[in-house]
Amino acid sequence: xxxxxxxxxxxxxxxxxxxxxxxxxxxxxxxxxxxxxxxxxxxxxxxxxxxxxxxxxxxxxxxxxxxxxxxxxxxxxxxxxxxxxxxxxxxxxxxxxxxxxxxxxxxxxxxxxxxxxxxxxxxxxxxxxxxxxxxxxxxxxxxxxxxxxxxxxxxxxxxxxxxxxxxxxxxxxxxxxxxxxxxxxxxxxxxxxxxxxxxxxxxxxxxxxxxxxxxxxxxxxxxxxxxxxxxxxxxxxxxxxxxxxxxxxxxxxxxxxxxxxxxxxxxxxxxxxxxxxxxxxxxxxxxxxxxxxxxxxxxxxxxxxxxxxxxxxxxxxxxxxxxxxxxxxxxxxxxxxxxxxxxxxxxxxxxxxxxxxxxxxxxxxxxxxxxxxxxxxxxxxxxxxxxxxxxxxxxxxxxxxxxxxxxxxxxxxxxxxxxxxxxxxxxxxxxxxxxxxxxxxxxxx
Amino acid sequence: xxxxxxxxxxxxxxxxxxxxxxxxxxxxxxxxxxxxxxxxxxxxxxxxxxxxxxxxxxxxxxxxxxxxxxxxxxxxxxxxxxxxxxxxxxxxxxxxxxxxxxxxxxxxxxxxxxxxxxxxxxxxxxxxxxxxxxxxxxxxxxxxxxxxxxxxxxxxxxxxxxxxxxxxxxxxxxxxxxxxxxxxxxxxxxxxxxxxxxxxxxxxxxxxxxxxxxxxxxxxxxxxxxxxxxxxxxxxxxxxxxxxxxxxxxxxxxxxxxxxxxxxxxxxxxxxxxxxxxxxxxxxxxxxxxxxxxxxxxxxxxxxxxxxxxxxxxxxxxxxxxxxxxxxxxxxxxxxxxxxxxxxxxxxxxxxxxxxxxxxxxxxxxxxxxxxxxxxxxxxxxxxxxxxxxxxxxxxxxxxxxxxxxxxxxxxxx
Ligand code: SF4
Ligand code: SF4
Numbered sequence: 001x002x003x004x005x006x007x008x009x010x011x012x013x014x015x016x017x018x019x020x021x022x023x024x025x026x027x028x029x030x031x032x033x034x035x036x037x038x039x040x041x042x043x044x045x046x047x048x049x050x051x052x053x054x055x056x057x058x059x060x061x062x063x064x065x066x067x068x069x070x071x072x073x074x075x076x077x078x079x080x081x082x083x084x085x086x087x088x089x090x091x092x093x094x095x096x097x098x099x100x101x102x103x104x105x106x107x108x109x110x111x112x113x114x115x116x117x118x119x120x121x122x123x124x125x126x127x128x129x130x131x132x133x134x135x136x137x138x139x140x141x142x143x144x145x146x147x148x149x150x151x152x153x154x155x156x157x158x159x160x161x162x163x164x165x166x167x168x169x170x171x172x173x174x175x176x177x178x179x180x181x182x183x184x185x186x187x188x189x190x191x192x193x194x195x196x197x198x199x200x201x202x203x204x205x206x207x208x209x210x211x212x213x214x215x216x217x218x219x220x221x222x223x224x225x226x227x228x229x230x231x232x233x234x235x236x237x238x239x240x241x242x243x244x245x246x247x248x249x250x251x252x253x254x255x256x257x258x259x260x261x262x263x264x265x266x267x268x269x270x271x272x273x274x275x276x277x278x279x280x281x282x283x284x285x286x287x288x289x290x291x292x293x294x295x296x297x298x299x300x301x302x303x304x305x306x307x308x309x310x311x312x313x314x315x316x317x318x319x320x321x322x323x324x325x326x327x328x329x330x331x332x333x334x335x336x337x338x339x340x341x342x343x344x345x346x347x348x349x350x351x352x353x354x355x356x357x358x359x360x361x362x363x364x365x366x367x368x369x370x371x372x373x374x375x376x377x378x379x380x381x382x383x384x385x386x387x388x389x390x391x392x393x394x395x396x397x398x399x400x401x402x403x404x405x406x407x408x409x410x411x412x413x414x415x416x417x418x419x420x421x422x423x424x425x426x427x428x429x430x431x432x433x434x435x436x437x438x439x440x441x442x443x444x445x
Numbered sequence: 446x447x448x449x450x451x452x453x454x455x456x457x458x459x460x461x462x463x464x465x466x467x468x469x470x471x472x473x474x475x476x477x478x479x480x481x482x483x484x485x486x487x488x489x490x491x492x493x494x495x496x497x498x499x500x501x502x503x504x505x506x507x508x509x510x511x512x513x514x515x516x517x518x519x520x521x522x523x524x525x526x527x528x529x530x531x532x533x534x535x536x537x538x539x540x541x542x543x544x545x546x547x548x549x550x551x552x553x554x555x556x557x558x559x560x561x562x563x564x565x566x567x568x569x570x571x572x573x574x575x576x577x578x579x580x581x582x583x584x585x586x587x588x589x590x591x592x593x594x595x596x597x598x599x600x601x602x603x604x605x606x607x608x609x610x611x612x613x614x615x616x617x618x619x620x621x622x623x624x625x626x627x628x629x630x631x632x633x634x635x636x637x638x639x640x641x642x643x644x645x646x647x648x649x650x651x652x653x654x655x656x657x658x659x660x661x662x663x664x665x666x667x668x669x670x671x672x673x674x675x676x677x678x679x680x681x682x683x684x685x686x687x688x689x690x691x692x693x694x695x696x697x698x699x700x701x702x703x704x705x706x707x708x709x710x711x712x713x714x715x716x717x718x719x720x721x722x723x724x725x726x727x728x729x730x731x732x733x734x735x736x737x738x739x740x741x742x743x744x745x746x747x748x749x750x751x752x753x754x755x756x757x758x759x760x761x762x763x764x765x766x767x768x769x770x771x772x773x774x775x776x777x778x779x780x781x782x783x784x785x786x787x788x789x790x791x792x793x794x795x796x797x798x799x800x801x802x803x804x805x806x807x808x809x810x811x812x813x814x815x816x817x818x819x820x821x822x823x824x825x826x827x828x829x830x831x832x833x834x835x836x837x838x839x840x841x842x843x844x845x846x847x848x849x850x851x852x853x854x855x856x857x858x859x
Contacts, residue, residue: 201479201523250471251525288473317478317523333474333491341483 004030004073006420007093007183009080010358012040013059013406014398015189016066017413018420023071025421030181031066032078032095035125037143039063040191044126046220048406049269050300055406056223060142067144076100076145081178083186083367089393089423093181099174101150102136106169109146111138116164121154123225128215130232131225136161136170141223185393185420186367188377189413192355192399195248195256201318202247202351208233209326210319210349213266220273229277231348233326238281238347241274242330243267244316245287249354258374260354261403264291267352268301271309284310284346286332294405314339319349355403359396369394376402385431387416392432395419452500459497461555462543463536463761465529467494476520476530482513482669489513490520490530493537506541507626509832512825514538515670517685518755532759535818539763542820545619545626551816558762561817565809572808573801575604601804602711608808615815616823623824627831642842651837659830667693683744685756691741692771693822698734699778702727723786732782739775742768763817770810777803 006022008015011033019031031038043063045055066072075097082094102113114137123133126140136150150161150170162170194214198205209231211219219229231238245267249260264287271283290311292301305311314334321328328349334342357376364371370390372378377396380388387395397416398409422428452458456468470491477483477491489510496505505511514534521531543551554561662668671686705727721728746768748757780799784792813819 199523246473246525252527253523253525288471314478315473315475315525317475331478333477333488335474340488341478 002030002179002181004028004181004183005424006030006185006187007032007080007091007181008187008189010040010189010191010398010400011035011038011066011074011076012189012191012398012409013042013062014191014404014409014413014416015040015187016062017410018187018189018397018417019066019072020062020069021414021417022420023066023069025417027071027421027424029069029072030075030183031072032075032080034077034079034098035139036076036100036149037139037145038067038074038076039142039144041214042406043140043142044128044214044221045217046222046224046273047269049265050294050296052269052272054222056142056221058406063142063144074145077149078179080363080366085391085393086182089184089426091183091186091393093183093186095179095181097177097179099152099176100147101152101170101172101174102148103169103171104145104147106167107147107165108167108169109138109148110166111148112164112166113137113148113150113161113170116160118158118160119154119156121151126218127225128212128218130211130215130218184424185395187395187397187416187420188359188367188369188389188400189397189416190358190363190400192403193358194353195254195260195356197248197254197256198351198353199247199251199254202244202316202349203319203321207319207321207326207328207349209238209321209328209347210351212351212353213263213270214353216270216350217266220270220277229274229348231326236347237278240282240284240346241278241348241350242316242328242344242346243271243283243285243287243350243352244319244330245285245352246315247351247353249352250288256354256356258354259291259403261291261293262405263352263354265294265297265300265405267350268292268304268309270350272304272307275307275309281347282310283308284312284344286312286314286316286330288313288315294407314342355399357400359400367391367394369396372402374402376400381431385419387412387419388428388431392429393423395423450503452502455497455500455502455505459533459536459540462539463532464759465532465536467497467528467530467533469526470494470498470524470528470530471526473525475523475525479519479523480514481517481519482515487513490534494528494530494533497533497537502544503626503629505537506544507623507629509627509828511537511541512821512828513669515685516756518758522755529759531755535759535761538821538824539761539818541623542619542816542818542824545622545820545824546615546816547618547622548615548816554816561762561766561813564812568808568812569805572604572805575600576801576804605808608812612811612815619815619820620823620827623827624831627828643838647841648838651841652834655830655833655837659826659833663826663829664693682748682753688741688744688748691737692745695734695736695738695741695775696771696822698730698737699774702731702734705730720785728782732779735775735779735782738771739779742772742775746772761818763813763819767810767813767817767819770806770813773802773806774810777806 005027006029008019008029008031011031015031016038019029022029039059042055042059047053048055048058067074075095077098077100079096079098080093081096084092086092114134117134117136119135120132121135122129123131127133135155137148138146139149148169162168194212203210211232218224219226229238230236245263248254249256249258249263251257267285271285274281274283290301292298312332312334313336314332316330316332318331319328320331328346329343330346330349331341331343334340359377361371361375368391370378377389377400379386379396379401380390382401387397387401389396395416397412398404404412419428472491472495474491477488480489483489487510493505493508493510496508511534516531516535518531521529524530539555543555546552550564554564667686667690670689709727723729749760749764749768752758777799781803784796784799810819
């Protein structure tokens with residue numbers, strides 16, 4: 001039985017931040033992630049608002065600080081399988097270590113295996129379906145650990161990688177393992193997915209040139225699949241690009257009645273980046289209201305307008321696809337003086353999908369933290385003691401508790417690290433005895 | 446210029462007329478851009494929801510858009526706030542009908558649905574008593590015209606006339622109120638001096654042509670109804686348009702048959718209760734119309750019961766009531782006709798019941814017309830006609846700029 005002070009579930013930006021802070025304070029931390037590399041969503045992104053700093057320039061140093069930290073142990077392809085509250089301020093957890101099929105000790109990260117692999121599967125992970133990937137190889141250029149992993153789902157068992165590997169690291173005998181540990185605190189930092197349901201009226205995911213915000217993020221990222229922005233149907237450079245705001249948020253019909261809080265800003269950011277990446281393209285953002293609430297956000301919005309991005313008030317109701325050209329037409333009731341029903345043609349449409357938690361009700365059967373009505377993890381006193389879940393000693397950080405942008409996620413990671421330190425030193429016990437007032441009684445109606 | 450009243454509690458007040466929740470509407474316009482019937486110049490449902498949120502009752506009930514909607518339910522299916530805009534449109538129509546009714550009966554039966562049964566009970570007792578006991582021969586001398594079952598033709602005839610005139614008056618007042626309302630709130634009218642610009646003959650002409658256009662397109666063919674997205678209708682069941690058309694035509698056919706029957710048998714032959722063979726054209730018209738009506742209402746009731754699609758999902762009490770009444774009118778009418786041609790000893794016990802139900806349901810149907818959703822059959826075409834007329838006037842004025850006297854030819858000297 002291994003012992004740690006804290007277990008951090010999820011190695012995205014807020015989990016990493018928690019881990020670094022706790023490690024720096026001298027606590028022994030185990031950080032796990034179910035992916036084959038740490039970095040979470042942020043490592044996929046292009047730039048951050050409102051400073052337009054490069055996202056990986058912020059993420060990569062933090063990733064490597066955590067990864068090489070003396071007090072932090074990192075496990076990838078690893079999940080929580082079983083949990084027990086020992087009632088003495090500690091927890092017993094059984095981790096599930098999924099097989100990597102590559103011996104980490106032997107692999108040097110040379111990526112010869114990927115060269116040899118004949119498979120080309122759609123990369124639904126890192127590249128959000130915008131490119132193809134091999135069944136084996138280092139997950140992406142800045143991945144940590146810099147070790148190959150083999151995806152057994154897309155593998156055709158030809159064995160070419162095993163032959164190509166100079167250190168014989170490929171090992172098909174790997175099996176799932178159980179690792180029992182004992183920890184003093186748990187931080188859930190499992191982040192979010194993009195809203196998975198696309199409205200039928202927006203093509204339900206069937207229109208080729210209708211992509212999601214995260215897919216556009218990949219196209220814009222310097223590490224992106226094609227080094228530029230293209231139309232998925234024919235690879236052409238789009239002449240007119242539309243953003244549909246609230247495409248996957250504030251919509252009870254797809255089960256996401258809340259505001260996802262990041263979509264306005266990432267759309268504005270992407271629109272700005274597109275003005276530079278595709279200088280001739282006309283960019284239109286269809287919105288209901290722009291929620292530029294953070295520091296410097298409103299200025300950022302004004303800047304985008306000044307750059308020529310067109311902001312049109314109205315929610316897109318339908319998108320039509322031309323059968324042959326795959327061009328798109330959006331229908332929208334536009335507000336204002338010469339408003340009314342408009343049908344506008346665009347080459348590429350980006351849906352600003354919202355966010356839904358990765359932590360699900362099923363996961364709450366393993367670690368029984370309460371969920372709020374929005375299905376994010378409930379913070380029992382989120383206005384005064386953020387990060388406290390319904391279980392003393394189990395904390396939640398980042399998007400796991402609700403929509404947050406990057407600044408807030410990093411803040412949340414740090415603040416939860418503080419709470420964990422308090423907890424580990426015997427504090428924070430009375431906080432749980434207060435009569436908790438539910439703060440979000442209902443959602444939607 | 447009249448002043449528009451604001452009703453701050455309009456939405457609460459409208460809850461009596463349907464179950465919707467437009468308080469949650471955040472005015473995104475998805476509904477408007479989804480609606481297959483919206484044109485550039487008329488935007489709904491969002492605009493009307495906005496009016497309701499602002500308490501602009503007069504503008505709401507005077508709007509043409511109210512009647513341009515045929516409740517396909519597309520908007521409700523796409524509303525991100527699940528505010529049920531389609532049901533709101535339906536409720537607004539009921540609300541408008543209730544507000545055009547001068548007697549207040551409509552408002553009270555929507556407020557308290559049980560009152561409608563009280564209303565039906567009272568009128569039912571009067572009618573049945575009249576039918577069974579009234580010996581009209583005392584007043585009219587002629588006792589020969591006994592119908593099947595021994596009822597007096599005169600009772601039905603004159604009783605109907607009295608009821609009919611009363612209802613006619615209520616309807617006329619309602620129509621007038623509607624016209625006034627549109628006239629006062631209609632923004633089209635604000636086109637400066639339009640009315641004085643056009644000559645009386647032009648106006649009469651436009652009134653006449655738009656009347657026929659409305660009658661044919663909206664009444665006879667229900668074109669707008671048909672324009673609604675066909676993709677929402679699975680092929681294996683009759684479309685809403687077909688169902689509605691059969692009810693409309695069945696209804697018109699029966700009304701025509703009754704009127705013609707009266708003309709021919711009463712006025713020409715002076716034998717209103719006389720026997721006619723089944724191939725008698727007016728009788729045939731009646732039978733076919735009755736069957737059409739039965740077909741339409743049966744499907745409609747069945748679909749509403751089974752909730753086969755969004756459109757059939759929400760049924761208010763008046764939907765059930767009116768459809769059931771029409772269904773019974775059709776059935777009993779058909780049976781009564783059948784009885785005439787069956788051996789009398791076979792049907793004797795049934796005749797009275799069937800006839801009484803028939804007369805009762807027909808009377809109820811007409812008595813409910815100005816007070817319930819059923820009133821749409823007057824108000825919808827009327828509103829569309831008035832609006833069409835206004836639009837035509839504007840179009841005419843625009844295409845015929847003010848006739849200025851021809852400039853007198855100028856002699857040019859070269
Ligand atoms: S779609 Fe719903 S929320 Fe949007 S304007 Fe219409 S009724 Fe309101
Ligand atoms: S019910 Fe259909 S016709 Fe009526 S407003 Fe909604 S979408 Fe338009």
